[in-house]
Amino acid sequence: MPKVLVLFAHPRLEKSRSNRALLRHFPESEGITFRDLYELYPDFNVNIAAEQSMLLAHDVVVFHHPMYWYSAPPLVKQWIDLVLSFGWAYGPGGTALQGKTAFHVVTTGGPEAAYQLDGFHGSTLGEFLRPLQRTMTLCGMTWLAPFAVHGTHRKTDAELEAAGAQYARLLEGLASGDLRPEGLQSLALLNDAVPVP
Amino acid sequence: MSDFLLQAMVYLAAAVVCVPIAKKVGMGSVLGYLTAGIVIGPFLLGFIGEEGKDIMHFAEFGVVMMLFLVGLELEPEAFWRMRHRVLGVGTQQLVATALVCAAVGLALGLAPSTSLAIGLALAMSSTAIALQSLKEKGLMGTAAGQQSFAVLLFQDIAVIPILALLPLLATAPAVADGHGGSTLSHQPGWVQTLAVAAAVGVVVAAGRFVVVPALRVVAKTRLRELFTASALLIVVATALLMQKVGLSPALGTFLAGVVLATSEFKHELESDLDPFKGLLLGLFFMGVGASIDFRLIASQPGQIALLTLGVVAIKLAILLALGKRGGLSLDQNLVFSLGLSQVGEFAFVLFAFIAQLGLMDAAMTGTMLAVTALSMTLTPLLVLLHERVLRPRIGIAPAAARKADEVDEKHRVIIAGFSHFGSTVGRFLRANGVEATILDNDSDRVDLLRRMGFKVYYGDATRADLMHAAGATDAHILISAVDGLAETRGVIETAKKHFPHLRVLVRARHRFDAYELLDLGIKDIYRDHLDTSIRLGVDVLRHLGHRAHTAYRAGQQFREFDEAGLAKLAPLRHDMKDYISNVRELIALQEQLLASDRARDPGSADHAWDSEGLRNASK
Numbered sequence: 001m002p003k004v005l006v007l008f009a010h011p012r013l014e015k016s017r018s019n020r021a022l023l024r025h026f027p028e029s030e031g032i033t034f035r036d037l038y039e040l041y042p043d044f045n046v047n048i049a050a051e052q053s054m055l056l057a058h059d060v061v062v063f064h065h066p067m068y069w070y071s072a073p074p075l076v077k078q079w080i081d082l083v084l085s086f087g088w089a090y091g092p093g094g095t096a097l098q099g100k101t102a103f104h105v106v107t108t109g110g111p112e113a114a115y116q117l118d119g120f121h122g123s124t125l126g127e128f129l130r131p132l133q134r135t136m137t138l139c140g141m142t143w144l145a146p147f148a149v150h151g152t153h154r155k156t157d158a159e160l161e162a163a164g165a166q167y168a169r170l171l172e173g174l175a176s177g178d179l180r181p182e183g184l185q186s187l188a189l190l191n192d193a194v195p196v197p
Numbered sequence: 198m199s200d201f202l203l204q205a206m207v208y209l210a211a212a213v214v215c216v217p218i219a220k221k222v223g224m225g226s227v228l229g230y231l232t233a234g235i236v237i238g239p240f241l242l243g244f245i246g247e248e249g250k251d252i253m254h255f256a257e258f259g260v261v262m263m264l265f266l267v268g269l270e271l272e273p274e275a276f277w278r279m280r281h282r283v284l285g286v287g288t289q290q291l292v293a294t295a296l297v298c299a300a301v302g303l304a305l306g307l308a309p310s311t312s313l314a315i316g317l318a319l320a321m322s323s324t325a326i327a328l329q330s331l332k333e334k335g336l337m338g339t340a341a342g343q344q345s346f347a348v349l350l351f352q353d354i355a356v357i358p359i360l361a362l363l364p365l366l367a368t369a370p371a372v373a374d375g376h377g378g379s380t381l382s383h384q385p386g387w388v389q390t391l392a393v394a395a396a397v398g399v400v401v402a403a404g405r406f407v408v409v410p411a412l413r414v415v416a417k418t419r420l421r422e423l424f425t426a427s428a429l430l431i432v433v434a435t436a437l438l439m440q441k442v443g444l445s446p447a448l449g450t451f452l453a454g455v456v457l458a459t460s461e462f463k464h465e466l467e468s469d470l471d472p473f474k475g476l477l478l479g480l481f482f483m484g485v486g487a488s489i490d491f492r493l494i495a496s497q498p499g500q501i502a503l504l505t506l507g508v509v510a511i512k513l514a515i516l517l518a519l520g521k522r523g524g525l526s527l528d529q530n531l532v533f534s535l536g537l538s539q540v541g542e543f544a545f546v547l548f549a550f551i552a553q554l555g556l557m558d559a560a561m562t563g564t565m566l567a568v569t570a571l572s573m574t575l576t577p578l579l580v581l582l583h584e585r586v587l588r589p590r591i592g593i594a595p596a597a598a599r600k601a602d603e604v605d606e607k608h609r610v611i612i613a614g615f616s617h618f619g620s621t622v623g624r625f626l627r628a629n630g631v632e633a634t635i636l637d638n639d640s641d642r643v644d645l646l647r648r649m650g651f652k653v654y655y656g657d658a659t660r661a662d663l664m665h666a667a668g669a670t671d672a673h674i675l676i677s678a679v680d681g682l683a684e685t686r687g688v689i690e691t692a693k694k695h696f697p698h699l700r701v702l703v704r705a706r707h708r709f710d711a712y713e714l715l716d717l718g719i720k721d722i723y724r725d726h727l728d729t730s731i732r733l734g735v736d737v738l739r740h741l742g743h744r745a746h747t748a749y750r751a752g753q754q755f756r757e758f759d760e761a762g763l764a765k766l767a768p769l770r771h772d773m774k775d776y777i778s779n780v781r782e783l784i785a786l787q788e789q790l791l792a793s794d795r796a797r798d799p800g801s802a803d804h805a806w807d808s809e810g811l812r813n814a815s816k
Binding site: 012016017038039066075 | 744747748807
């Protein structure tokens, strides 16, 4: 059965209503590992060996974070720079991540309509994540579209709870093998893979 | 009046001329003052006559003050931990020295009672000389320093029973005076004991409940001289009280110092009294120098020389044996033994008292006084001999011969002081490929570190010649990691004067030391506890459920704020009231900062990643 690794990064979780709601639904399962990067590395001193062995022990890697200035929090970049090292993740002999799957779970303050070519931001979420996508595919990983919770500023508590339940179903589906990565590659957003409860 | 001015001028001029010369030649200030005393004394220039001894009585107050200051630096718990050593080594030194000297006296044909009395007097060492030179060289914290202090403290305690014992040896009745002359000496024993206990209780209680509140009131008057006066009053009043109940004033003020060691005025008291102590001790040493009766010595040079050397040899042998039993290394043992090998200032009092009791005739008293003064003069010379001749042979000084072939290994970094702080810095640098030259003046530690393969030199970074030998001319960075403020100052001053190109990074024990260092123009100050305590605080926040990164950032901000506050408060602290109100302001500011950090409202400077703030703002 596939193993799922969720790398969660939020510099101020205590101030994030939506991400706290998503984490409330986080499934307790042997096949799903939760790592809170800002709790583990408050000073950005990432333990490279520990992170690499975590990656080796899992099949699906999920980067869960809020979008801020059209990108991931700085610790995600620090984590990538240190952990995905030359000769291990890419380059000659760098095959450790070949065949694994990667995607992002993100929250955005703006509504879904803003992330359209003709929307307020003029680009889709997928386009904003392009550098991260190339990073993962360079390491030989299968890239999937993000699971997004849009418009968090205006969502009601009930809507957030529903998004949390949907997020949990996605993780459980991947861990049980009911959802297979190759079947999800054509989707524009992973939200479409699981019904809203 | 003009008489007084003339005397003052003579003393001050002699000190100003002789002490710098003595320091320059590498001898301590003690020898400088002694020489000054001899020069202006009745047998050379004759500026001062027989009043040398009176001056000495007055100047002995410097010793009292010194013990108060020593007490201030010793927190009650540290003092309590020392008690076994004080009783153990102290008793052994006193009893053994007194008995051996008495035996020699018997062999020379003196009466048993006289022999014993003289033996007891000779067993005393000079607190003034020993502590002054230990402090000057920054050796108080070493094993030798601790051992010396234990012995000296016990002697101070032992003075009272000795004064009580001496009249029992006498056949002619006499009345105690001066030091021993307590108003209670005619009371029965239990009254005296009770009075002593009460006096000690008064000192402890007054220190806790009267002195500190009173000092707060005085500090509010914003008159610096009034604070100095209060500091002097504490010492004088304690000394007087102790004299009244028949305890040694030095012991009493030492106790008062220990009681006040935990108060917030510790550093103010220290800096206010330090110059008085220095001047009075200087005066005392000059008095000793002036009182050496060269006419008497000239009339029987052989006998006095033999007696002096004999007494010093006996004291030295016993101290060496005690040091060895106490586990001191050879070098430390020599520091300890040579430092205490003289007959102390208290012997002057004891000999006068013994003579008064009719145990000694006038000629013999003169001889013994000469022996005492000479032995005091001998100490700095013996210490010098040890530092310059013996120590290089034991192999803990930078050997001049080896220096030449080490030129290519000269390091860019010099660490002065290799205690826990310095050694951590050293290990960190070494782990990152930076080898440093290390200077430390605890020879035990130097020995140990050498065996562990560190390149450590025995030495005092306040000495320009040693710094030169350590490669200061070619080095880039000097790390001052020595313990005390006085030492730190010394290191900085030497560096500024002789090696101005060095970038000096300085460790400070705490905020108050840091202020002093800021005054010296030092920018790179590292307080001992600052980072560690904040790190602990950050971990507490985490244990209480705060997010790790938030706690970490709060810690960083707090540290920055604290450093900024340090620079802001430094120039204000001379003004006590200002300082106190500013501390309050600082605490208030800190509270404000913390509160705003907790609230994190959108108006505050840092609200990155705060989606709730954004959400509220967009409503």
